Amino acid sequence: xxxxxxxxxxxxxxxxxxxxxxxxxxxxxxxxxxxxxxxxxxxxxxxxxxxxxxxxxxxxxxxxxxxxxxxxxxxxxxxxxxxxxxxxxxxxxxxxxxxxxxxxxxxxxxxxxxxxxxxxxxxxxxxxxxxxxxxxxxxxxxxxxxxxxxxxxxxxxxxxxxxxxxxxxx
Amino acid sequence: xxxxxxxxxxxxxxxxxxxxxxxxxxxxxxxxxxxxxxxxxxxxxxxxxxxxxxxxxxxxxxxxxxxxxxxxxxxxxxxxxxxxxxxxxxxxxxxxxxxxxxxxxxxxxxxxxxxxxxxxxxxxxxxxxxxxxxxxxxxxxxxxxxxxxxxxxxxxxxxxxxxxxxxxxxxxxxxxxxxxxxxxxxxxxxxxxxxxxxxxxxxxxxxxxxxxxxxxxxxxxxxxxxxxxxxxxxxxxxxxxxxxxxxxxxxxxxxxxxxxxxxxxxxxxxxxxxxxxxxxxxxxxxxxxxxxxxxxxxxxxxxxxxxxxxxxxxxxxxxxxxxxxxxxxxxxxxxxxxxxxxxxxxxxxxxxxxxxxxxxxxxxxxxxxxxxxxxxxxxxxxxxxxxxxxxxxxxxxxxxxxxxxxxxxxxxxxxxxxxxxxxxxxxxxxxxxxxxxxxxxxxxxxxxxxxxxxxxxxxxxxxxxxxxxxxxxxxxxxxxxxxxxxxxxxxxxxxxxxxxxxxxxxxxxxxxxxxxxxxxxxxxxxxxxxxxxxxxxxxxxxxxxxxxxxxxxxxxxxxxxxxxxxxxxxxxxxxxxxxxxxxxxxxxxxxxxxxxxxxxxxxxxxxxxxxxxxxxxxxxxxxxxxxxxxxxxxxxxxxxxxxxxxxxxxxxxxxxxxxxxxxxxxxxxxxxxxxxxxxxxxxxxxxxxxxxxxxxxxxxxxxxxxxxxxxxxxxxxxxxxxxxxxxxxxxxxxxxxxxxxxxxxxxxxxxxxxxxxxxxxxxxxxxxxxxxxxxxxxxxxxxxxxxxxxxx
Numbered sequence: 001x002x003x004x005x006x007x008x009x010x011x012x013x014x015x016x017x018x019x020x021x022x023x024x025x026x027x028x029x030x031x032x033x034x035x036x037x038x039x040x041x042x043x044x045x046x047x048x049x050x051x052x053x054x055x056x057x058x059x060x061x062x063x064x065x066x067x068x069x070x071x072x073x074x075x076x077x078x079x080x081x082x083x084x085x086x087x088x089x090x091x092x093x094x095x096x097x098x099x100x101x102x103x104x105x106x107x108x109x110x111x112x113x114x115x116x117x118x119x120x121x122x123x124x125x126x127x128x129x130x131x132x133x134x135x136x137x138x139x140x141x142x143x144x145x146x147x148x149x150x151x152x153x154x155x156x157x158x159x160x161x162x163x164x165x166x167x168x169x170x
Numbered sequence: 171x172x173x174x175x176x177x178x179x180x181x182x183x184x185x186x187x188x189x190x191x192x193x194x195x196x197x198x199x200x201x202x203x204x205x206x207x208x209x210x211x212x213x214x215x216x217x218x219x220x221x222x223x224x225x226x227x228x229x230x231x232x233x234x235x236x237x238x239x240x241x242x243x244x245x246x247x248x249x250x251x252x253x254x255x256x257x258x259x260x261x262x263x264x265x266x267x268x269x270x271x272x273x274x275x276x277x278x279x280x281x282x283x284x285x286x287x288x289x290x291x292x293x294x295x296x297x298x299x300x301x302x303x304x305x306x307x308x309x310x311x312x313x314x315x316x317x318x319x320x321x322x323x324x325x326x327x328x329x330x331x332x333x334x335x336x337x338x339x340x341x342x343x344x345x346x347x348x349x350x351x352x353x354x355x356x357x358x359x360x361x362x363x364x365x366x367x368x369x370x371x372x373x374x375x376x377x378x379x380x381x382x383x384x385x386x387x388x389x390x391x392x393x394x395x396x397x398x399x400x401x402x403x404x405x406x407x408x409x410x411x412x413x414x415x416x417x418x419x420x421x422x423x424x425x426x427x428x429x430x431x432x433x434x435x436x437x438x439x440x441x442x443x444x445x446x447x448x449x450x451x452x453x454x455x456x457x458x459x460x461x462x463x464x465x466x467x468x469x470x471x472x473x474x475x476x477x478x479x480x481x482x483x484x485x486x487x488x489x490x491x492x493x494x495x496x497x498x499x500x501x502x503x504x505x506x507x508x509x510x511x512x513x514x515x516x517x518x519x520x521x522x523x524x525x526x527x528x529x530x531x532x533x534x535x536x537x538x539x540x541x542x543x544x545x546x547x548x549x550x551x552x553x554x555x556x557x558x559x560x561x562x563x564x565x566x567x568x569x570x571x572x573x574x575x576x577x578x579x580x581x582x583x584x585x586x587x588x589x590x591x592x593x594x595x596x597x598x599x600x601x602x603x604x605x606x607x608x609x610x611x612x613x614x615x616x617x618x619x620x621x622x623x624x625x626x627x628x629x630x631x632x633x634x635x636x637x638x639x640x641x642x643x644x645x646x647x648x649x650x651x652x653x654x655x656x657x658x659x660x661x662x663x664x665x666x667x668x669x670x671x672x673x674x675x676x677x678x679x680x681x682x683x684x685x686x687x688x689x690x691x692x693x694x695x696x697x698x699x700x701x702x703x704x705x706x707x708x709x710x711x712x713x714x715x716x717x718x719x720x721x722x723x724x725x726x727x728x729x730x731x732x733x734x735x736x737x738x739x740x741x742x743x744x745x746x747x748x749x750x751x752x753x754x755x756x757x758x759x760x761x762x763x764x765x766x767x768x769x770x771x772x773x774x775x776x777x778x779x780x781x782x783x784x785x786x787x788x789x790x791x792x793x794x795x796x797x798x799x800x801x802x803x804x805x806x807x808x809x810x811x812x813x814x815x816x817x818x819x820x821x822x823x824x825x826x827x828x829x830x831x832x833x834x835x836x837x838x839x840x841x842x843x844x845x846x847x848x849x850x851x852x853x854x855x856x857x858x859x860x861x862x863x864x865x866x867x868x869x870x871x872x873x874x875x876x877x878x879x880x881x882x883x884x885x886x887x888x889x890x891x892x893x894x895x896x897x898x899x900x901x902x903x904x905x906x907x908x909x910x911x912x913x914x915x916x917x918x919x920x921x922x923x924x925x926x927x928x929x930x931x932x933x934x935x936x937x938x939x940x941x942x943x944x945x946x947x948x949x950x951x952x953x954x955x956x957x958x959x960x961x962x
Binding site: 018020029033034035036037038039040041042044045047074075076078079085089092093094096098099100101102103104105108123126127128130131132133134135136137138139140141142143144 | 187188190191192193194195196197198199201203204291292373374375376377422423424425427456457458679680681682848849851852855856857858859860882883884888890891892894896897
C-alpha cells in the first residue's frame, strides 16, 4: 500500500492507504475527521467539500493518494485556535443559513473558497458560485445572505483601519 | 395559569440565533454514520436489479470466502420479519406481507435480497458481487391504470388484484353537506380536469444510516430517523424483542421531510443481524441506494370535477384519485391520500363534496409521507381548478377565490369535509400578499406583453391555501383506523443549580426545537434562555413521544411543554411559600420569582432556582411536600391546527425555448403566533423551494421494465442556489384559539402553497396560446411541447 503524508487542519498524518481509498473516507474513517460528510456518490451534492492546498475540492472525487503532500482544511479547522469562528461560520449562524446542518460543512467550505476568489460577489455570483452544493432545507436564500455578510466582514477585517463586528446586520 | 400571562413575553417572538448551530457549523455533529463501536461490523445489502422476479436461488456461500467477510444472509436465513403498516384505511384493505429481506420473490428494483457482513465497509461491498442469485423474471407493471386493467400482471400473485383499497368520503353520507349528484346535475358550469402528481423523492441530505448494538439481551439502535419512539415500539413488535430491552437513539438527523418517517428494511435487517451475531453492526446507504429504495412521495392521478354557477360560486366538487402505493405498504402509505381528502375543499365554502381514492400496487418503490403528505396534492388540484374556473368565466383568479372563501367573521367554520377550522383571516393575508407583490402593476405588464406578442410572456399564479396540521387528535386518528394516537409529551426538570432540563417526545431533524423550546421555557419559568437544555431523540431519556412529522411538534408538543412548565410552578409553590414564610394562597409568580402578592417586583422574592436548591437539599421542606420540581405533561389535541396564507408567483416564460424563470415570489403565511421569526422564515423559504422543485424540476421516472431512471442526483434534479429566486416572506397573525401560545404549524405550509402558485403562473403565461395545463415538472421541453400542441 502506498504511504501518503497529509496535513489536515494543521496536523500532519502519515498513513498507508489502499490506492482506491477516497480522500473523504480517509479523512473520516482513518483520521476521525467526521466533520466532513458524504451526501451522494456522484459528486453532485458537495457536502464533502474541503480545501486542498487552498482550492475547494469535493473530497469524494479525490483519491487519498492524489492528496499526498497536500494541506487540507476541513470545517473542523476553520475556526481560530481560540475557538473564534471564521466569518463564514459566524455569518451562517447569524443568518440562520442552516437547518439540519448536513450540507453545512461543505457549503461553508465552498463559500470560503468562493470568497477567496471573489471578495465582493453579487447575489447572483454567490448563487452561481455555490451551484455545486445542494441544500434541501433552507431554500438557499439565507445562505446567500450569510455569504454576503461574511464577504463584508472579511473585507472590513482586511482593511486595517476599520473595525466592524463580525456578522453584523439584522 | 393566568399568573404568568401578566409578564411580558421576552423570549417568545424573539429572533434568537439557534443553539443547534454551534456543533453544526464546526463539524462537531453526531450523525449516526459517525457512530463507531469496538468490534463493529459493516453491512452491505444486495438489491434486486429486477422489478419483479421469482428468487430461484440466493446462494451467499461464495461471499463467505471473500476477504474480511464474517457472515452473509438471504431472506431464508433470518427470522421472518414483516415490515409494519400502521394505517389499514379500510377493513378489507389488501395488505400483503412485506419481508425486510426478500424470501421467494422480489417486487421492485432495489428490494433487499441478501446481506453481507464484513469487518470493513469496502470488503462488505466487494463481496456482494460473489452472492449468487438466480432470478426468474415475472411480468412487470408500473402504470396505475394498466395495473387496474383486466389481465394485468399481478404485483402480489396470491392477492388476485393490484387494488389495495378504495376509500370514500361523501358529504351527503357523512351529513356534512349535500349530494354531489344534485349539485352537478343543475350546475351551469362543470369543469373536469386530470392532474398528475408526479412521483418525488424526499432527498434528505443525510443518507439513512443505522447502527445496532446488542449488549446481552439489551439492544441500542442508532438511526437517522424522524421517529425514534415509533421505531422502538415497532422494532420490538417486528422482532419479538421486549420493548424495555430496546433503546433507540436518533442523534443529529440530517433532514427528513417525511422520508425518515418509516420503519425501514435496513433498520430491521441490521437489528436481526446484530441479534444473530451478537456484535454491533452498521449500515449506511449510498445516495443511489437511497434514491432507489427509501420511500418516495406523491404519485397520484387526480380526476377532479368542479360545479359552479356563472358568478363563479362553487356548487360542488368531486375527486377521484388513483394513488400509487408502490410494491408494498409502508408505515402510513395507504393513509397519505386520506390526509388530502379533508383538504380539497380548501378555504372555500360549498355545499357538496365527494372524494374517492383507490390505492394501487405497482412494481415500484413504495410511496409514503413526503412533506405535506396528501395536503400538497389536494391543494394543488383545487388551486389549479379554481384558476380554470376563473379562466372559464373570464374572472380574475383572486376574485374567484374571494367569492368562495370563508370570511374572517365566520370562524369557527365547519367545512363540507367535516373539519372545524378554528381561525383564519384569508382577506388579510391576501391583501398583504397582493400589495407586496404589486399585483395590479404586474397584470398591466402582462397585458402589454400579450398585446406586443413578446417572446417572453409573463404569468401570474395565485395559491390561497390552508392545511390541517398539528397531527393529531387521537380520536380522529382512531376513527380513520390509524394504529396510534396523536398526543405529545414533555418533561421539565429543575436542576439544583437552577438550570433546566427539558425532555421532548418530538424528534427534530432540522426544525430548531432546542432553540424554540428554550425560548418557551425561558418565558414560562422566568429563567435565562441559556439555562435551558432541550433533550430529545433518545428513548432512554425521552421515554415516550410520537416524534416529528405533520407540523405537529410545536402545535401539539408545545402545549405539553407549557403544561409541564405550569406543573413545575405549581410544585414549587409550597416550597416558595415555606421559604417566604407566607401562605401559598398569598403567592404570585411573576418575572421568574415568587413573591407575596402585592410586593413590588424590586423585591427579590424566591426564584425557581431558590426552590430547586431547597428541594435538592430537602433539609427544610413542609410536611408532605415531595422533594422534586420535575413534572411531565402529555397533551392530546381536540382539533387540528389550520395555518393558511396566500402565495403569489410571477414567472417569465420564453415561448421559443420553453424556459421558465421565476421573477418574483411572495409568501404571506398565517401560522398564528410565532415563537421565533427567524426559524419560521427559514421553514417558509425551504418549504416554498421544495414546492417550486415539484413544479419545475423534480420527477422520479421508471421505465416500463421498472428501472428507476432517476437513480442519482445527476438525473433526479434537486434545484441548486442558481436555479431559485429570493422569496419575499411575510406574515399575518391570527392566533390559534385552542393553543396557550397561539401557534400553528409551519413545517409544511410553504410546500403545500407553492406548487400550485408556480404552475398557475406558468399556465397563466401561456393561456393566450391555448394552453390550459402543463404536467409537472414544467421543464423547458414540456412547456415547449405544450406551446406547439396547444392544450395538453
